[in-house]
Amino acid sequence: MNTEAIIAIRKALQTSLKASRYTHTLGVEVTAIELARQHGANVYKAQIAALLHDCAKDMAHKKALAICKSYGVSLTKASQRNPDLVHAEVGAIVAKKIYRIEDDDVLCAIAYHTTGRPGMSLLEKIIYIADYIEPGRDKAPNLPKIRAVAKENLDDALRYIMKDTIRYLKKQDKYINPITIEAYAYYTKDDTR
Numbered sequence: 651m652n653t654e655a656i657i658a659i660r661k662a663l664q665t666s667l668k669a670s671r672y673t674h675t676l677g678v679e680v681t682a683i684e685l686a687r688q689h690g691a692n693v694y695k696a697q698i699a700a701l702l703h704d705c706a707k708d709m710a711h712k713k714a715l716a717i718c719k720s721y722g723v724s725l726t727k728a729s730q731r732n733p734d735l736v737h738a739e740v741g742a743i744v745a746k747k748i749y750r751i752e753d754d755d756v757l758c759a760i761a762y763h764t765t766g767r768p769g770m771s772l773l774e775k776i777i778y779i780a781d782y783i784e785p786g787r788d789k790a791p792n793l794p795k796i797r798a799v800a801k802e803n804l805d806d807a808l809r810y811i812m813k814d815t816i817r818y819l820k821k822q823d824k825y826i827n828p829i830t831i832e833a834y835a836y837y838t839k840d841d842t843r
C-alpha cells in the first residue's frame with residue numbers, strides 16, 4: 651500500500667476543504683475501508699476514492715466551471731440544472747487531472763457518489779454508502795438500520811439510501827437527478843421483499 655500517496659492526499663485536502671468537510675472526508679475514509687474489508691473490495695482504492703470524493707465540494711462554482719472548460723469537459727444536463735451535483739463530476743476531473751488518479755473505477759466512484767447509477771461497481775456502492783453512513787452523519791432517517799444493513803448486504807443498503815434520498819428530495823420539492831430514480835428502479839426490480 652502506498653502510504654505516502656495517502657498522506658499527501660490528506661495534506662492537500664486539509665488545505666483545500668473546510669474543516670467540517672475534511673472531518674466528513676476522514677469519516678468516509680474509515681467507513682469505506684471497513685466496508686471494503688467486509689465485502690472483499692480493494693481497500694486501497696476504497697481509501698483513495700473516499701478521500702477524494704468531495705475534493706471539489708468547497709470550490710467556487712465559477713472555478714468548477716473553469717476547470718471543466720479548461721479540460722474540454724461538458725457537465726451533464728443534471729449538473730447544469732442543479733449546482734449541488736457539480737462537485738461529484740468535477741471531483742472526478744480534479745482527481746484525474748490534479749491528483750493524477752488513473753483508475754477508472756475510482757474516478758467513477760467519485761463521479762457517482764451523490765446520485766448512484768444503475769449497475770454500480772462494488773467500489774461505487776461502497777463510496778455511495780460510506781458517504782451516507784459515515785459516523786459524522788446524524789440527520790438522515792434510518793441511519794442505525796442502514797449502518798447495520800451495510801455490513802451484511804450492500805444492495806439492501808443502496809435501496810434504503812436511494813429510497814430515503816428520493817423521498818427527502820421530493821418532500822423538499824427539489825430537483826431529483828433522473829439517474830437516481832433509474833438506479834432505484836434497477837436495484838429494486840428483482841427484489842420481491
Ligand SMILES: Nc1ncnc2c1ncn2[C@@H]1O[C@H](COP(=O)(O)OP(=O)(O)O)[C@@H](O)[C@H]1O
Nearest residue numbers: 704707734735763764765781815825826827830
Ligand atoms: N439524486 C439526487 N438528485 C439531485 N440532488 C441530489 C441528489 N442526491 C443529493 N442531492 C443534493 O445534493 C446535495 C449534496 O449531496 P451529497 O453529495 O450527498 O453531499 P456530500 O457531497 O456532502 O456528501 C444534497 O444536499 C442534495 O440536496
